[in-house]
Amino acid sequence: MARPQSEDKRNAILSAATEVFAERGLGAPTSAISSTAGVAEGTLFTYFKTKDEMVNALYREIKLELADAMMSGFPRRASIRNRLQHVWNSYTGWGIANPMQQKVLQQMGVWSGLTEESKRAGTAPFLEIEKTAEAAVAQHVFQDLPLEFIAAAMSALADTTMEFMRRQPKQASRYQSTGFEMLWAAVCRKK
Amino acid sequence: MARPQSEDKRNAILSAATEVFAERGLGAPTSAISSTAGVAEGTLFTYFKTKDEMVNALYREIKLELADAMMSGFPRRASIRNRLQHVWNSYTGWGIANPMQQKVLQQMGVWSGLTEESKRAGTAPFLEIEKTAEAAVAQHVFQDLPLEFIAAAMSALADTTMEFMRRQPKQASRYQSTGFEMLWAAVCRKK
Amino acid sequence: MARPQSEDKRNAILSAATEVFAERGLGAPTSAISSTAGVAEGTLFTYFKTKDEMVNALYREIKLELADAMMSGFPRRASIRNRLQHVWNSYTGWGIANPMQQKVLQQMGVWSGLTEESKRAGTAPFLEIEKTAEAAVAQHVFQDLPLEFIAAAMSALADTTMEFMRRQPKQASRYQSTGFEMLWAAVCRKK
Amino acid sequence: MARPQSEDKRNAILSAATEVFAERGLGAPTSAISSTAGVAEGTLFTYFKTKDEMVNALYREIKLELADAMMSGFPRRASIRNRLQHVWNSYTGWGIANPMQQKVLQQMGVWSGLTEESKRAGTAPFLEIEKTAEAAVAQHVFQDLPLEFIAAAMSALADTTMEFMRRQPKQASRYQSTGFEMLWAAVCRKK
DNA sequence: GATGAATGAGTCTTCATTCAT
DNA sequence: GATGAATGAAGACTCATTCAT
Numbered sequence: 001m002a003r004p005q006s007e008d009k010r011n012a013i014l015s016a017a018t019e020v021f022a023e024r025g026l027g028a029p030t031s032a033i034s035s036t037a038g039v040a041e042g043t044l045f046t047y048f049k050t051k052d053e054m055v056n057a058l059y060r061e062i063k064l065e066l067a068d069a070m071m072s073g074f075p076r077r078a079s080i081r082n083r084l085q086h087v088w089n090s091y092t093g094w095g096i097a098n099p100m101q102q103k104v105l106q107q108m109g110v111w112s113g114l115t116e117e118s119k120r121a122g123t124a125p126f127l128e129i130e131k132t133a134e135a136a137v138a139q140h141v142f143q144d145l146p147l148e149f150i151a152a153a154m155s156a157l158a159d160t161t162m163e164f165m166r167r168q169p170k171q172a173s174r175y176q177s178t179g180f181e182m183l184w185a186a187v188c189r190k191k
Numbered sequence: 192m193a194r195p196q197s198e199d200k201r202n203a204i205l206s207a208a209t210e211v212f213a214e215r216g217l218g219a220p221t222s223a224i225s226s227t228a229g230v231a232e233g234t235l236f237t238y239f240k241t242k243d244e245m246v247n248a249l250y251r252e253i254k255l256e257l258a259d260a261m262m263s264g265f266p267r268r269a270s271i272r273n274r275l276q277h278v279w280n281s282y283t284g285w286g287i288a289n290p291m292q293q294k295v296l297q298q299m300g301v302w303s304g305l306t307e308e309s310k311r312a313g314t315a316p317f318l319e320i321e322k323t324a325e326a327a328v329a330q331h332v333f334q335d336l337p338l339e340f341i342a343a344a345m346s347a348l349a350d351t352t353m354e355f356m357r358r359q360p361k362q363a364s365r366y367q368s369t370g371f372e373m374l375w376a377a378v379c380r381k382k
Numbered sequence: 383m384a385r386p387q388s389e390d391k392r393n394a395i396l397s398a399a400t401e402v403f404a405e406r407g408l409g410a411p412t413s414a415i416s417s418t419a420g421v422a423e424g425t426l427f428t429y430f431k432t433k434d435e436m437v438n439a440l441y442r443e444i445k446l447e448l449a450d451a452m453m454s455g456f457p458r459r460a461s462i463r464n465r466l467q468h469v470w471n472s473y474t475g476w477g478i479a480n481p482m483q484q485k486v487l488q489q490m491g492v493w494s495g496l497t498e499e500s501k502r503a504g505t506a507p508f509l510e511i512e513k514t515a516e517a518a519v520a521q522h523v524f525q526d527l528p529l530e531f532i533a534a535a536m537s538a539l540a541d542t543t544m545e546f547m548r549r550q551p552k553q554a555s556r557y558q559s560t561g562f563e564m565l566w567a568a569v570c571r572k573k
Numbered sequence: 574m575a576r577p578q579s580e581d582k583r584n585a586i587l588s589a590a591t592e593v594f595a596e597r598g599l600g601a602p603t604s605a606i607s608s609t610a611g612v613a614e615g616t617l618f619t620y621f622k623t624k625d626e627m628v629n630a631l632y633r634e635i636k637l638e639l640a641d642a643m644m645s646g647f648p649r650r651a652s653i654r655n656r657l658q659h660v661w662n663s664y665t666g667w668g669i670a671n672p673m674q675q676k677v678l679q680q681m682g683v684w685s686g687l688t689e690e691s692k693r694a695g696t697a698p699f700l701e702i703e704k705t706a707e708a709a710v711a712q713h714v715f716q717d718l719p720l721e722f723i724a725a726a727m728s729a730l731a732d733t734t735m736e737f738m739r740r741q742p743k744q745a746s747r748y749q750s751t752g753f754e755m756l757w758a759a760v761c762r763k764k
Numbered sequence: 765g766a767t768g769a770a771t772g773a774g775t776c777t778t779c780a781t782t783c784a785t
Numbered sequence: 786g787a788t789g790a791a792t793g794a795a796g797a798c799t800c801a802t803t804c805a806t
Contacts, residue, residue: 005786006786009787024303025301025302025303027218029778029779029780030779030780030781031778031779031780039787039788040575040787040788040789041779041780041781041788041789041790042575042781042782042783042787042788042789042790043786043787043788043789044780045780045781045782046786046787050780050781051779051780051781103301106301107301109301110216110294110297110298110300110301111216112214112215112216143369143373145369146355148355149351149355149366152351152354152355153348153351153352153373155351156347156348156350156351157344157347157348157377159347160340160343160344160347161344163343164337164339164340164343175340178334178336181381182334182344182377182378183377185376185377185379185381186348186373186374186376186377187373188376190372190376193422193424193766193767193768193769193804193805193806194767194768194769194770194804194805194806195768195769195806196768196769197769200769200770220795220796220797221796221797221798222795222796222797230770230771231770231771231772232771232772232773232797232798233770233771233772233773233798233799233800234769234770234771234772235798236797236798236799237768237769237770240798241797241798242796242797242798387765388765391766406685407683407684407685409600411799411800411801412800412801412802413799413800413801421766421767422766422767422768423767423768423769423800423801423802424766424767424768424769424802424803424804425765425766425767425768426801427801427802427803428765428766432801432802433800433801433802485683488683489683491683492598492676492679492680492682492683493598494596494597494598525751525755527751528737530737531733531737531748534733534736534737535730535733535734535755537733538729538730538732538733539726539729539730539759541729542722542725542726542729543726545725546719546721546722546725557722560716560718563763564716564726564759564760565759567758567759567761567763568730568755568756568758568759569755570758572754572758575783575784575785575787575788575789575790576783576784576785576788576789576790576791577785577789577790578789578790579790582790582791602774602775602776603775603776603777604774604775604776612791612792613791613792613793614776614777614792614793614794615777615778615779615791615792615793615794616790616791616792616793618776618777618778619789619790619791622777623776623777624775624776624777766806767804767805767806768804768805768806769803769804769805769806770802770803770804770805771800771801771802771803771804772800772802773799773800773801774798774799774800774801775797775798775799775800776796776797776798776799777795777796777797778794778795778796778797779792779793779794779795779796780792780793780794780795781791781792781793782790782791782792783788783789783790783791783792784788784789784790784791785787785788785789785790
């Protein structure tokens, strides 16, 4: 099928939205986004039916980017600890490299407009990680807890860690590795 | 003197705000709040100069309530672990008992209108806890990390835990105690 | 009859109104007036049924003061020219001494809420002056024009003169006397 | 390109504003203006950022129209008296023909929102007249007074005259010519 | 009578969305 | 498809006036 409209323009809009939302919150006007994107106000609505739909699309886009960053170079055969460390490092690394995206993601966490479908789509690309976690539970490495909970805990701890990495850039790598040790300790089965 | 400002009405407004914000986000109209509170639209503005000021007031109010809940019965003389457990239990307990307040607090975490003063006022009542943490670090029980980081990590983990306690009420107490063990493991100095 | 309410408070309100209106225009809120007057917001409405009524009252009050200033020492027996000069000097003198009152009076000139009755009441105290003018017309000193027109012309010229007296205080007395000569020339019958 | 801003619509808004302001004062709501203009409430704000800006624009527009009326057919070579008479006649003529505009102009005279820039822009087109007046002073025809004062006096006298022309239309031309004679007498150097 | 909290209609302005060009 | 003017329903906030104290 022929790709309608211009992929470039769509990206420009989402990228502008990221910038604007990071700075002014999800309440920022669409006009600020279109002007940042260098397109007309109306154009936004030829790519997205409504603002809410656009925010949902952005959510999925960012989640995909994040998944990409995390899955690239994923050491499928390494030990569980190493795989988890990869996840941790790539997640926090991505967050530091993409502060706006991460900030927007946080805002979307308390936004009521996210559709269930978006939430589902947002978690889908992390399948590989889930498998690792499943294995970890099965092998009695992790505690016997729902994967979702472990994932959420990791995400929460990572967000906290990133915030401090950003606040004290000189200590960034120390926070990153300590954060991981904390996660590992938290998540592993106790002897 | 004429009718004095009524503490009741002020509370009704803040309480309505909690309800409305929890449901519709901080972007909810003030008119929804005043009507929920059963007062005229203008009345809100005799108690708070602007909407932003009202949100800031609400933030401080909730933080105070939370501090109250956490500090009441604080076992000043108990072991560090027991003190931390008290903190954990009372925090998660409060969050489960006051889901709207907790939700609103989370939204305020990504809200740009919070004044520095409010943030300061919001952390002030947790002094006792801070002291415990300081002692824990000094006694080499906790890892050598900034207190703020430990606090943030705890708060993040607790929020996550509460979410799952709410989702699976039957497992609530299991989540609560496992969550604490995770925190304790994460935060303690490794041998 | 016993004087109801306090004359003092009424005066305080009107005086505050003068001050506030001079600075912020007739659109200024009644609350600004009551607070300047040092009374409660509601008090204003025990002295005046509505804001409009209050403005009308203020108009009459100021006009009376002005009349007082102009009629005191009026040289009833002097020549027409001297009587007119007295009027001119006392009017401009009053305006310079009472800039706020004069400013408010000007604003009321383009205000649509002035009642016909107020307008009538406002001109009444100038009867003596009118008589002078009538005499001047009768004696063929003034041109044969409606008194009202002559009065309006004088008032307009005086307002202009005062404005310049205020702008260039060092030239004030020069403006005052030149202004009068202009008026006299304008108004006298030509040979 | 999309629909460009229409000069027509802008004019419709300013014209409606003139009508509404003349009737109800500058405090009239913008909604009255937009509805009179036959556009949506929001449309007004695509043409003018704020109400104040719109009022300033209207001021300049009216002043320009007035200047146009006064400068068209200005007898550059005629005697000073004839030039002044042209000014007088065209001013009062314009005022009678455009009562709403003139009323609005008067209201703006006591309005505090006029920017300095607008005031400057408003006087600029009257340069030719100023030159005449300068010449008149230089040639010892006019009294030695600041031009601004002479202009203000003329304007004040003209406003008064117009008011009476309007009140007694049958006497209009008599008022007009008498008014001019008064001005001329007032302004000329005395022998 | 004095007070000032309470009221709610009214104000300016914003903004998502539509639609003529 | 792209544009940006047009729309009008909100939204936050103001203010004259009322009324409980």
